[in-house]
Amino acid sequence: MTGERITKAQRLLDLIACLLGRRTPMTVEEIFEAVPAYRPDGGSNPESVRRMFERDKDELRGLGIPIDTQQFPINYGLDTAEGYVLRPGALYMPYLKIVAASGGGATSGSREPADPVFTSEEIAFTLQALREAAETPEWPLSAETRSAYRKLAFDLGSLPERSPVVHTRPPGSEQVAQTLPLLADTIVRRKRIAFRYHGLFRGEPTDRNVAPYGLLLRHGTCYLVGHDELRDAVRMFHVGRIESPQVNRSSPASADYEIPDDFALSEYGDREAWEIGTEEEEMSVRVRFTHPMSLWAARNGFGEPEEETEDGGEIRRFDVRHLRPFLCWILGLGGDARIVEPSAAAEELRQLAVAIGDAHG
16 A cells, blocks of 8 residues: 555445455455455554444445345355345446337346336437426536436437527526435435425425425426425425425435325426415416407416406406516516406506516616
8 A cells, every 4th residue: 555545435436346346245354455445554443444334335325336235154154244245237227228119128027127118209208308407597407417418318319509698597506406416315215304495475484394206397497396294285395495404314224205106296397487386375366368368368278267357358367376477477468468456466567567668668
């Protein structure tokens, strides 16, 4: 050994390489002899080296590297010893197989794990989704998404051209980028998470304890969907308004919950921008549509019908959880839609129209 300091990353890689090089289990003593960072140098405490090894082993397992503990016979089968083994087949991801829509995949009865099989349509859909997410300025994990796209697009398609437009990140993007990996990990491990949530309309934040079901990107904003213990129902949470997330640390190797079979994340991804939020922030808004805009609103399922007007129009009710995008949508209808009540929403619409008019002369 040289006098150079061995970094943690090098130590972990040495441990992985050591276990991969053996077909049979390795005892702790054999591992300590093979990995330079664990070798006694005359001044190291054996107990501290053992604790370091245990931490490294747990960390690698947490990263998905399957280091197994096995009992194996010694002394001609008279005794047993404990060792560690890392099977290459369990470590490396299998190759993707693209098949026709009619089927394919592993042969039934095979004891080997089946390779993931995708249809051409599924591959195309996934590539398109990754492409759009990578080119969305508001998406804080655009670099990671582009990396995933490159890996999947290898030999399948070309990379999207970078946009010549320079975008600025919205406020809070750095915080969202730090929170998203933690939320994704809780979903994979099925662990509950507690956090302070700053609602859009409430004056004070509330403490939430949530069983995360999924993450989605909607209208350039990241949302967490999960069962909220406080409301005893599935809710959507704006990731940018989540503060101090704490993952449940009890029984880290066990799941805290199961996602219901009837849960579908797509049902939440199809919502309009003003429909996204939590129930306690909901506002009922009545909008009068002139004819024929009323026919267009009815045909496209916007709002719930309440009454017809004498001029052939219609008043429709909307459950609004995010007022600003709803007001922008109303303004975009060019005067063919008018807020009847509540008066506070109508006044805010008027102020928004005045501000836009002043900004654009």
